[in-house]
Amino acid sequence: MSDSDYVYVVYIRASAQSVWDALTDGRSTAAFWYGRTNESGWRKGDTVIFRRPDGGIDFSGEVFEADPPHRLSHGFLHPAPGPMHDEGDTRVTYDIVEVGGGAVRLTMTHSGFVEGSIIRPGVARGWPVILSGLKSLLETGEPLPDRLDLDHVVECDPA
Amino acid sequence: MDKPDLVYIAFIATDVEKLWRLLTSEADSPFWFFGCRIEIGGAAGGPYRVLGPDGALAVDGEILAIEPPHRLRILWRMPGNPLGEGRQNEIQYRIEPATEGVVKLSVSEFHHLPVPDAWQEAGREGWSKILSALKTLCETGRPLPLAMGEQP
Numbered sequence: 362m363s364d365s366d367y368v369y370v371v372y373i374r375a376s377a378q379s380v381w382d383a384l385t386d387g388r389s390t391a392a393f394w395y396g397r398t399n400e401s402g403w404r405k406g407d408t409v410i411f412r413r414p415d416g417g418i419d420f421s422g423e424v425f426e427a428d429p430p431h432r433l434s435h436g437f438l439h440p441a442p443g444p445m446h447d448e449g450d451t452r453v454t455y456d457i458v459e460v461g462g463g464a465v466r467l468t469m470t471h472s473g474f475v476e477g478s479i480i481r482p483g484v485a486r487g488w489p490v491i492l493s494g495l496k497s498l499l500e501t502g503e504p505l506p507d508r509l510d511l512d513h514v515v516e517c518d519p520a
Numbered sequence: 521m522d523k524p525d526l527v528y529i530a531f532i533a534t535d536v537e538k539l540w541r542l543l544t545s546e547a548d549s550p551f552w553f554f555g556c557r558i559e560i561g562g563a564a565g566g567p568y569r570v571l572g573p574d575g576a577l578a579v580d581g582e583i584l585a586i587e588p589p590h591r592l593r594i595l596w597r598m599p600g601n602p603l604g605e606g607r608q609n610e611i612q613y614r615i616e617p618a619t620e621g622v623v624k625l626s627v628s629e630f631h632h633l634p635v636p637d638a639w640q641e642a643g644r645e646g647w648s649k650i651l652s653a654l655k656t657l658c659e660t661g662r663p664l665p666l667a668m669g670e671q672p
């Protein structure tokens with residue numbers, strides 16, 4: 362048995378390429394993802410590292426699929442020893458599809474949770490903040506305020 | 521019935537009153553309900569209807585609770601829709617302040633019966649469009665042009 366996938370769908374007035382770039386250019390995520398930056402070549406087999414603002418590694422994984430600008434799938438493993446690390450690798454997959462009118466449908470599927478996962482409730486709180494912030498950034502040029510992120514970090518990642 | 525079966529959430533840079541006005545505006549509803557129009561009474565027991573772009577009745581509901589500007593709960597009947605057959609689900613919108621300048625909008629579904637996969641897929645599709653369109657409208661002042669039943 363395993364816990365169900367967490368799926369979040371959001372429509373964004375932006376090109377697929379802009380969504381792809383915001384997720385993968387390394388710096389943009391800092392504006393909407395609790396301050397995290399990322400490092401990867403974003404080719405299949407590459408390593409992905411997401412860093413906290415203090416430089417520590419938040420999570421890392423392997424790129425399983427990369428078909429820019431439409432599909433990206435990578436592993437998600439907390440490196441610090443503890444119960445979240447012990448749950449093993451989960452998987453984050455983005456599908457970005459043009460729907461006309463200058464908009465795209467972004468579907469984020471977080472999968473691979475063990476039964477009774479403690480990671481899943483945390484990411485279920487985090488993804489709506491992160492992907493709402495991504496949409497705001499791309500549509501208005503402004504991220505959501507930092508304080509929102511900080512409030513939710515406490516709730517999302519008690520470690 | 522106090523624990524929702526499904527919850528959809530978006531964070532929106534706006535204020536609670538502005539979002540409430542949009543959510544309860546018959547005139548503005550086509551801009552965020554993918555072309556559908558709502559008809560809404562002002563008190564519990566009053567009607568809540570959704571009319572498709574062609575005028576067909578899609579939801580023939582009833583207001584169960586209305587607490588401006590924070591909560592709207594609706595008995596959500598879908599006459600003639602095979603997905604809604606025999607179901608009397610309840611839908612609840614909640615608008616809560618998240619931090620200064622940002623509100624959390626959630627849509628919760630309460631079901632009396634097990635939720636079929638087809639319902640969950642249709643719901644995820646529909647609510648995602650509604651939440652995305654409300655967010656775009658609040659934050660940019662322009663509607664997000666999404667059509668009903670548009671499949672990628």
